[in-house]
Amino acid sequence: MGVYSDFNATAVVDEKGGFSFGDLEAGRYHLMIFGDGQLKHSRDIDVLAYPSKVVIE
Numbered sequence: 001m002g003v004y005s006d007f008n009a010t011a012v013v014d015e016k017g018g019f020s021f022g023d024l025e026a027g028r029y030h031l032m033i034f035g036d037g038q039l040k041h042s043r044d045i046d047v048l049a050y051p052s053k054v055v056i057e
Contacts, residue, residue: 009021009023009024013033024047025047026047026048027046027047028044028045028046028047029044029045029047030042030043030044030045031043031044031045
């Protein structure tokens with residue numbers, strides 16, 4: 001799992017598909033999900049100043 005903007009962040013995805021980024025500030029990001037070296041999903045997300053959950057189906 002990675003987030004790329006003026007910084008890069010990665011996270012391990014658990015067996016239920018959950019992940020988190022600890023130091024992610026509020027704002028708009030482009031989320032890209034890779035698996036087996038290929039882009040599996042991408043979309044823009046809005047991160048609010050309080051904890052939230054992103055669900056990708």
